[in-house]
Amino acid sequence: MSKRSQPSWSPPAKTEKRPVLKLYNSLTRQKEEFVCDNGNRINWYSCGPTVYDASHMGHARSYISFDILRRVMANYFGYDILYVMNITDIDDKIIKRARQHHLFEKYLEENKSLNCIIDDATSVVNYYEIIVKEATDPDKKNAMQKTLDCIASAVKTLKAAVEDKDDAKITNAKCELLQSAKSPISEWLDSRFGATVTDNAIFTALPRYWENEFHKDMKALNVLPPDVLTRVSEYVPQIVKFIEKIIDNGLAYESNGSVYFSVSEFDSKNKHYYARLVPEAYGDTKQLQEGEGDLTDDTSEKRSPNDFALWKRSKAGEPSWSSPWGAGRPGWHIECSAMASDVFGNKLDIHTGGVDLKFPHHDNELAQSEVSH
Template identity: 60%
Template sequence: MSNSGEQVKGKRVQPPWSPPEGTNVPQLRLYNSLTRTKELFVPQSGNKVLWYCCGPTVYDASHMGHARSYISFDILRRILRDYFKYDVLYCMNITDIDDKIIKRARQNYLLDQYKEKQPEAAQILQDVLTARGPFRAVLAVTADPDKKQMLERLDAAVSAALQPLQAAMESKAAAEIVQAKAQVLLEQAKDMLADWLDHQFGSQVTENSIFSILPKYWEGEYHKDMDALNVLPPDVLTRVSEYVPEIVDFVEKIVSNGYGYESNGSVYFDTSKFDGSQQHSYAKLVPEAVGDQKALQEGEGDLSISADRLSEKKSQNDFALWKASKPGEPSWDSPWGKGRPGWHIECSAMAGSILGESMDIHGGGFDLRFPHHDNELAQSEAFFENDHWVRYFLHTGHLTIAGCKMSKSLKNFITIKDALAKNTARQLRLAFLMHSWKDTLDYSSNTMESAVQYEKFMNEFFLNVKDILRSPTDITGQFEKWEAAEVDLNNCFYERKSAVHEALCDNVDTRAAMEEMRALVGQSNTYIASRKSAKLQPNRLLVESIAVYLTKMLMTFGAIEGSEPIGFPVGGKGQDMDLESTVMPYLKVLSDFREGVRKIAREQKVTELLQLCDVVRDDTLPDLGVRLEDHEGLPTVLKLVDKETLLRERDEKKKMEEEKKKKKEEAARKKQEQEMAKLAKMKVPPCEMFRTETDKYSKFDETGFPTHDVEGKEISKGQAKKLRKLYETQEKLHNEYLQMNQNGS
C-alpha cells in the first residue's frame, strides 16, 4: 500500500479520512447518593429507564415541601424523557397505611363525635382545662426548639381563648355570648382536645373504614394539586392498601432468607445478620447514621414506640417489617396474626412488584435517606439476594421558608393551594428551575420575585419576535442577507445551545441552563434593538429559530403547556392556544386605523383625538388582553398578553403615576413652606431677632444684640462672634425684604 501523499501512476493518493479533533460530546451524569458523586448515567436495559419515586403520606394538605420534591422530579423526568429521549417507566406510591394516618384519622373521628354531642360551654371549658394538663407536661419536657415553639404558640392561643370565656361565665353573660366564646375556645384547642380524646378512647376505634376515609380524601386533593402544578401523573401508581398480600409475601421471603424474625406477632428486620453477611452491607446511603435512635424511632412511627415494642427487638437498630395491630389500629390477616405493614416494607414490596429485582432510579426527599431508603435497600436486597436493588439514588434538597425550617408536624408550612394563590404554577416551576434540584431551596418573596422577573423577561422577547414575524413580506423576503450582526448572533445561539446541553449533562443543572437561555435572550434583544434603531428589519428566520428553541426548552422543563411554536400560551391552562392567528388580523386593522387617526390628529393638533387613542391603548385594550406599544417613528407593536398581567401592569403604572404626582405635590408644598418661612424670617429686623429669645439672653445693647445670657453672665467673645455672624446675615436678609417692598411700591 502506498504511503500518504505518494504518487501512483501520475496520481496523488488521498490521505486517509480522520474525524475533526475536539468533538467529544458531553454525556449525562447524575449525582448518585449511593456514591455521593456524579456518575455517568447508564441504564440497565438500553434506553429503558425504570424509576420509582416515594410518594406522599396522605393525611393532610400537600405543601411546598411536597412541591419541592414532585416538581423537581417532574423536571428531571421530562428532561430524561423529552431531551435525552430515554424511555422512562415512572412508578410512584401513595402511602395510605401509616402511623400518622391512623392517629390523625382516629383523632378526627373522636373530635367529630365530641362536637356532634354539642357540649355546653361549661363542659368545653372543663375538658380543655383537663386536656391542658398532659399537654403542658409534654411541653415541659420537649427539648427540640422548633417543636417547643410550636407547642408554646398553641398554648398561648388556648390561653387567649380561655380568658374571655371564663370572664363571660363569671359575669353571668347571656347564654349565646358564653356559647359563642366556648366555640372559639373549642376551635383553638381542637388539637389539644383531639390528642386528649385519643389517649382516652382511641383504643375503642376498631372499624377499618374509619382509617380509609382520611387518606382517600387527601389523595384526591394531592392529585388536584399536582395537576394544578402541571406535574405529570405517574405511569404506575401503587397504594399500600392494595398491596397488603404482596407485602405479607415479601416479609415471608425475607424471614425465610434468614434476615427477619417474628416477635410477639410482629416481624423485625435483623440488621446485624444482614450487615454481617458477606454479600450485604447495611446503611449504604448514610452509614454514619447507624445507631441514631431518634431517626430510627421516627421511622418506626409514633404509635410503634413503646417499652414493649422496643423490648421485642434483638437490637435497637432493627426495624419493623410487620406490626402486630394494637386496639384502635386497622389490621389484616398474616401468618403472624392480625397486623399491618411497617413503613419501609411498603415501598420495597410495591416497587419490587412493578419494577422487579433492580431499578435504574429511586427518588425521594433528602430527609428520607436514613432510615427509610437505607431500610428499603436492606430489606429489598435481603429479599432478592442481590446488592444492586437501586443503581442511582436521587434525593431532592430541602425547602425552607424565608430561611426557616419547614415541617408539617411543626405546623410551619405553606400549602400548595396557598402558594398558587400568590404565584402561578409556571412561576413556581421557574423558581425551582433557577435552583439546583439537589440543594436546599429557600421559598421567599425574593426567590419568587426573581422567577416573576425571569418569566417577564422571556415573555417580552417572545412577544417582540411574534411582532417581527407579523411584518408583511413575500415568501422570498423571509431570506434576508446575513451581515456581520446576524453571523455574530447565530454564533452566540450555537454557543448558548451547546452550553445548555453541557449544563443538562452535568447532573441536569437547570440553574446554569436557565442562565444560558437568559444570556441568549439578552444578546437577541441587543441585536433586535440595534436593527430597529437603524430602521432595519431584524432577520426573521434567525430570531424565529432562537424563539422556537427557547420555547421547546421551556416546554421540556414543563414551564410551557400547549402547542404554540413560540412563547407562553395566552388565555390560561386548557384553552385552545391558536388565539394569536385568530385575532391578530383584526387587531392589526384596529392598530393601523388608530395610527392613521393619530397622524391626522397630530398634524391638525386635535388633542381630544390623541387622548381618545391613548384611552384605547391604556384602558380599553388591556381589558381584552392586548398591549399596544407606540414607538416614535416606528410602527405600533401589538402583543397578546394575559389579561391579568396587563391589568396588574396598568394598576402598577397608575400607582406609580399617583405616587409621582403625590411626590411632586409634596415637593411643591415643601418649597412653598420654605419660601413662606424664608419670607417670614426676612420680615424680622435684626434688632428684634434675639429679643424674643428670653430663655437664652437677659440683656441687650441698643441694636438688640445680646450682651448677657439668661443667668446674667456676660456673653463670651467666642459666642459673641458666632452671634454677630447670625446678626449680619439677618441684617442682609431684612435689607433684601425692604428692597423688595420698595421696588413693589
C-alpha cells in the same frame, strides 16, 4: 472495607452509544454517567407522599425536581420511562390523625354542656402542659406553648361570658375555644378513647381525602402524573409474601406478632452493608425511632435497637390485616420494596425520594430488597 463507609458501586455496562447524561448518585455522593440497564427503557420508582395532611413546600420542591428530570430524560434524551409512584396510606401518622379527627367530630356532635366543655378544656390544658414540658425541639416547644396560652385565654373568656350570662358572648367564646383547642382536644380525646376506634373505614377516609388534595396540588404545579400509582392498602398480600421471603432467607424474625429485620445478621453477611447511603448514621437511635413511627413502642420485642419493623402487630385502636403472624399492618420501610419489586422485578434504574428519607427509609429499602430474592 469498613462496614461504616460507603461500599464501591459499579454502573451497568453500556449497550449503545447515547449522549452523555450525568446524574447525582446518592450511593457515591457525586455525579455519575447514567447508564440504562435495559437499552432505552428506564424503570423509575419514586417515593410518594404519606397522606395525612396538606402538601407543603417540601413536597412541591421534590416532585417538581423529579418532573423536570423526567421531562428532560424523556423529551431530550429520548428515554422510554415507566414512572411509578406510591401513596403511603397506612402509617402511624395517618392512624393517629384519623382517630383524632374522628373523636373530635364525635365530641362536637355530642353537643356538650358549657360546664362540661369548660371542665374538659381545663383537663386539656393540664394534659397539654405535660406534653409541652416534655418537648425537646425548641421551635415545637414554643409553638405548643403559644397554643397552650391561647387555650387558657379562651377558657378564661368563656368563663367570663357564662358569668355575665351573655348568650352572644358565650356562643363566640365557645366557638373560639373549640377552634383554638382543636388539636390539643383531639390529642386529649385520643389519649382517652383512641383504643375504642375499631372501624377500618375511619382509617381509609382521611388518607383518601388528602391523596386527592395532593393530586390537585401536583396538577396545579403542572407535574406529570405517574404512569403507575400504587397504594400500600392495595398491596398488603404482596407485602406479606415479601416479608415471608426475608424470613425464609434468615434475615428477619417474628416477635410477639410483629416481624423485624435483623440488621446485625444482614451486616455480617459478605457483600452486605447496612446503611449504604448514610453509613455515619448507623446506630442513630433517634432517626431509627422516628422511622418506626409514633405509635411504636417495641424496644422489648427487638433483638437489637437497630432492627426495624417489617410487620407491626396491631394494637387496640389501629387498623389491621391478616397475616401468618396475626392481625397487623405493614411497617413503613417494607412497602416501597414490595411495590417496586411487584411492578419492576428485581432491578430499578432510578429511585427518587426526599433527601430526608435517605436514612433510615432508603437504607432499609436497600437492605431488605437485597435479601428478598
